[in-house]
Amino acid sequence: MKTYCFDLDGTMYRGNLIIESAKTFLDHCIQNGIPFIFLTNNAMRTRDENRIHMENVGYQNISADMFYNSAMASCEYVKKNFEGRKAYFIGQSGLEEALLENGFEITEKNPDYVFIGLDKNASYASYSKALSFLLEGAKLIGTNKDRILAKPEGFEIGNGAIIAMFEYATGQISPDIAKPSKQILELCLAHFNLTKEDIILVGDNLETDIRLGYENGVETIFVQTGIHKKEDIEKIGVFPTHIVDTLEDLLPKK
Numbered sequence: 001m002k003t004y005c006f007d008l009d010g011t012m013y014r015g016n017l018i019i020e021s022a023k024t025f026l027d028h029c030i031q032n033g034i035p036f037i038f039l040t041n042n043a044m045r046t047r048d049e050n051r052i053h054m055e056n057v058g059y060q061n062i063s064a065d066m067f068y069n070s071a072m073a074s075c076e077y078v079k080k081n082f083e084g085r086k087a088y089f090i091g092q093s094g095l096e097e098a099l100l101e102n103g104f105e106i107t108e109k110n111p112d113y114v115f116i117g118l119d120k121n122a123s124y125a126s127y128s129k130a131l132s133f134l135l136e137g138a139k140l141i142g143t144n145k146d147r148i149l150a151k152p153e154g155f156e157i158g159n160g161a162i163i164a165m166f167e168y169a170t171g172q173i174s175p176d177i178a179k180p181s182k183q184i185l186e187l188c189l190a191h192f193n194l195t196k197e198d199i200i201l202v203g204d205n206l207e208t209d210i211r212l213g214y215e216n217g218v219e220t221i222f223v224q225t226g227i228h229k230k231e232d233i234e235k236i237g238v239f240p241t242h243i244v245d246t247l248e249d250l251l252p253k254k
Contacts, residue, residue, distance in 0.1 A: 002219070003194060004029065004036040007179075007203035008050070010226020011247075012038075015151040018057040019225050021246035028251055030061050039188050039201075041144035041178045041208060043071035043117035043159070044092040068188045070144040070178035071098035071117055076187050077177045078141055079103070084112030088133050090126055091117025095143060110136075116166060116174070117143040118159040127165070134170045142166075144178030146208060148227065155227070179203075180211035185218070202247070204228060206238045214238050223247055 006012060012022045029036050038050070045053060047064040054062045071091070075098040079085075087104045088111040089095050095117040099106055104113075114130050134140055145160035163174050177183045189195060200219045203209020204226025213220035222240035224230060230243055244250060 001034065003192075003199050004034065005039050005188075005199045005201050006036060007201075007205065007209045007226075008038055008040040009042055009149055010204035011202060011209070011223055012054070012059070013057045014226070016057060017152040018059070019246075021225070021248040022223075023058060025247035025250055026059065036066070037188075037192055038067045039069075039179070039184070040067070041070045041146050041159075041184075042149075043069055043074070043094050043098075043143035044119070045069070045094045046097045047094075049093060068184075068191055069094055069098075070184060071095040072101075072191075073184040073187045074115060074117075074141055074143045074177050075099055075102040075104065077175070077183055078113060082112075082139070086111045087113045087115055088130065088138065089115040089117065090122050090130050091115065091119050091143065108133075111138045113141050114138045114166075115141045115143065116159070116163055118162065122162075127162075131166065131169055134166065134172060140166055140170060140172040140174045142174035142177075145174075145176065146178075146205075179205075179208040180215060182212075182216050185212055185216055206232055206236045206240075210240045211238045214240070221250070 013019055047067040050067045051062050051064045071094045079102050085104050086107050087099055111133050114133050142163035145163055146158035147160045148155045148158045167173055196218050201213040202221045204223050206228045210220050210222050220240045221242045223244050225246055
């Protein structure tokens with residue numbers, strides 16, 4: 001039995017609004033012992049905050065250890081590939097937790113890295129402080145490069161647009177770690193002790209969720225409850241294994 005690997009934003013909910021068809025399918029998985037995990041590019045929340053958010057929008061029987069996010073992947077990637085453990089960051093509690101769990105010292109004194117995660121309360125001043133560290137030699141690490149995010153009434157700026165700003169200002173290029181990079185796939189699989197053949201990637205974003213599977217030989221399910229629709233497939237050039245309107249379409253036929 002394969003493990004469903006669900007995206008969050010646009011797949012399970014839009015902002016604070018549950019996607020009811022996703023809840024119906026997740027309830028089916030829980031009732032029938034079908035394994036699932038969550039893989040998200042959203043670095044803002046800790047694993048437990050993700051659990052709480054899922055419960056607040058209406059999900060049940062969710063635990064913190066089901067989540068893997070781009071903050072975790074970014075910190076594990078840097079720890080694995082680079083020297084230096086001093087970091088400055090823009091982001092929220094999810095990124096802070098991941099940095100501390102991976103042994104980084106959070107500092108404003110000669111950081112080795114500047115980690116950039118989405119912070120909806122960030123200011124021009126905080127961006128300028130991060131820029132100063134980068135111009136002094138710190139390495140730019142973006143948690144993810146999502147251009148836009150789905151919300152109930154439309155879309156909002158994603159962290160990728162912020163990363164692009166820092167890349168333009170500094171001339172540095174952040175490594176690609178989050179979806180659709182194979183880095184997050186390999187780190188997530190190792191975290192859960194799974195292989196590519198063990199999972200099905202489920203998501204609404206052709207550029208991230210589905211591209212991750214398409215380019216790495218992983219079965220995918222594209223659900224049209226978020227950013228993209230099936231009309232975008234040819235334009236983007238990413239082809240899902242399966243296409244559904246909602247996750248309810250995956251339920252066994254009566």
